[in-house]
Amino acid sequence: DAKTTxxxxxxxNEEEPVHLPCNHSTISGxxxxxxxxxxxxxxxxxxxxxxxxxxxNRMASLAIAEDRKSSTLILHRATLRDAAVYYxxxxxxxxxxxxxxNFGKGTSLLVTP
Amino acid sequence: xxxxxxxxxxxxxxxxxxVFLECVQDMDHENMFWYRQDPGLxxxxxxxxxxxxMKEKGDIPEGYSVSREKxxxxxxxxxxxxxxxxxxxxxxxxxxxxxxxQHFGDGxxxxxx
Numbered sequence: 001d002a003k004t005t006x007x008x009x010x011x012x013n014e015e016e017p018v019h020l021p022c023n024h025s026t027i028s029g030x031x032x033x034x035x036x037x038x039x040x041x042x043x044x045x046x047x048x049x050x051x052x053x054x055x056x057n058r059m060a061s062l063a064i065a066e067d068r069k070s071s072t073l074i075l076h077r078a079t080l081r082d083a084a085v086y087y088x089x090x091x092x093x094x095x096x097x098x099x100x101x102n103f104g105k106g107t108s109l110l111v112t113p
Numbered sequence: 114x115x116x117x118x119x120x121x122x123x124x125x126x127x128x129x130x131x132v133f134l135e136c137v138q139d140m141d142h143e144n145m146f147w148y149r150q151d152p153g154l155x156x157x158x159x160x161x162x163x164x165x166x167m168k169e170k171g172d173i174p175e176g177y178s179v180s181r182e183k184x185x186x187x188x189x190x191x192x193x194x195x196x197x198x199x200x201x202x203x204x205x206x207x208x209x210x211x212x213x214x215q216h217f218g219d220g221x222x223x224x225x226x
Contacts, residue, residue, distance in 0.1 A: 032212045034212075034214065041219075041220075042219050042220070043117075043203050043205075043217030043218050043219050043220045044156070044203070044205075044215075044217045045217065046214035046215065046216060049212070049214060091212045092212070100146075100148075100156075100157075100158035100161075100171060100172065101148075101156055101158075101205075101215060102155070102156070103155045103156045104155065105155075
């Protein structure tokens with residue numbers, strides 16, 4: 001499986017934008033880029049996913065590099081409730097890969113007032 | 114919004130007991146999953162089901178079984194609980210297709226004494 005690399009931790013001030021990077025240099029053409037987050041004492045929460053084009057939803061935006069070797073999750077205005085571990089995952093349409101989500105260590109986001 | 118409900122947030126059982134963890138989803142999803150999450154080991158897939166009465170082993174099925182008699186409900190059974198099954202258990206559901214987002218419950222923190 002193609003792997004992802006994320007910084008261990010990042011810090012942001014409340015109400016400022018946050019850009020969470022993810023490197024995936026061995027991504028294949030069938031890999032979708034997914035982002036999840038996990039707040040303390042809660043189950044993981046789906047945030048956003050994309051293939052080639054940038055994506056927006058009510059939670060965040062996903063910017064995908066033209067060569068697809070990296071992507072950035074953008075929280076437009078961080079709140080204290082956004083403090084969580086953010087996971088960048090590649091998921092392929094290849095049926096042999098199975099359905100399991102393989103979370104790495106993720107990025108722990110600290111948001112300060 | 115998708116709602117995945119796990120029957121208990123916290124559960125304490127004794128070694129050797131048969132333990133049932135229940136999960137219900139309200140979005141008519143075909144796929145349901147059971148994971149366990151342990152510090153330093155990330156998310157590990159125990160079993161998943163892609164249809165009623167169908168099940169597939171994940172990465173760590175030993176000591177567990179599952180039941181899916183109705184589309185909305187997926188049960189995880191610890192046949193004879195052991196202390197090394199103390200963990201956070203997470204249920205998820207997803208619509209058909211390997212890259213569809215998985216939606217998680219809040220988890221059951223199970224302690225086996």
